[in-house]
Each structure stands twice: as C-alpha cells, then as structure tokens.
Amino acid sequence: MLNVWRPGSLFVILFVGSAVPLGELVGSFADSDAQFVTLLSDTGNRIGYVAGSVLLLLAGLAFVWFAHALSFDTGAFRAPLLVTGAAAAIGMIVAALAFATVPLSLLVGSFFGDPGLESGQAVLPQFGYVALGLGGTLPAAIFIAIAARTPDLLPRWLSISSYPVAVLVALTAFLFLPFVLFVLWVVAATVAVSRRGRP
Incomplete structure (x- = not known):
C-alpha cells in the first residue's frame, strides 16, 4: 500500500x-508584446x-508520484490513471520550460553582457499558458x-x-478556475484517501 x-x-x-511568482506572467496571456517586454525588463x-x-x-514531477500512489492496486484502472496523470504532468513541465526560457535567456545574457532573447519575448510565455491550459488541465480532467x-x-x-469538477476543469481550460478546482480536488482526494487508509 502506498501513502498519497x-x-x-x-x-x-x-x-x-x-502560482505566486508566475501569476502576473500567466495573467498577461493575450496581452500585447509590450506588456511582456515590460514585465521581463525587470530583473526581480x-x-x-x-x-x-x-x-x-x-x-x-510530484503529480506523477501522486498519480502512482493513488493508482496503486487499482487493477485495470491503474494504467489509465498513470497515463492521464503523466500527460497532465507533461503539460505542466512543458509550460514550466516555456515560462522559464525567456527570463532565463535574459538573466544569462545580462550576466555575460549579451542581450539575450530580444524579439518575440511574448511567444513562449503565451505558449506556456496554452500548454498548461490545454496540455495540463485536459488530461487532469480525464484523470x-x-x-x-x-x-x-x-x-x-x-x-x-x-464528475462535475472534471467537466468544469475541461470546459474552462483557458480560465483561472480549472487550476483552482484541480488543486482543491487533489487536496480532497489526498485527505479522503489518507483517512480511509487506501491506497
């Protein structure tokens, strides 16, 4: 038996x-390029x-561990839980890499006296939002x-x-709501399964 x-x-x-440090960057989705340039111009x-x-x-990565622990000893449901859990995790990881690319390029560039990524600074953060919104929340809803x-x-x-939580998470993939619902569901599942002693 694994502990969730x-x-x-x-x-x-x-x-x-x-969500605390990324909030403003994520919240700027669909804003102008100038908004992202302004946000990314600040070293802090x-x-x-x-x-x-x-x-x-x-x-x-922690969600993969959670999916593994939750699906332990669930028979035929183990593989679908692991696959959808891993897919949701991949969406989060791809989003994280997209969010990190431009600020990391600018930080490293400033350290070595290079400009870093100068044009197209808005593209990768906005892709990160889509990766999190579609790539992360849709598999999470199925999970x-x-x-x-x-x-x-x-x-x-x-x-x-x-079931209604899964539907809301899927239908509101581009809003802030699915992230809140998803995290609250993980909290509820963690507490409920732990109290029941399974898995």
Missing part, C-alpha cells in the same frame, strides 16, 4: 508556490519567473473522471462530486 499524503501535499505546495521579475517555473516543473470511476478508490461523496 506526501505526494499529494508536495504537489499542492509546489503548484501553489509556483525574471528571477521570480525562473523560480516559479522550477516549482511548476517540480509540481509536475479526475477516471479516479471517480475507479471502484473503492474515493469515498462516494468525492466520486460523485468529481
């Missing part, structure tokens, strides 16, 4: 921790975006639905409520 408490808690801490912002990206990447369907995995109240 540690991976679930670690994922929540890392994901929420990444650049350091924060790189740090937030590292936390998001680690959150993706939630599969977990809800898995016999004896979640308590009945959480299984029933997981």
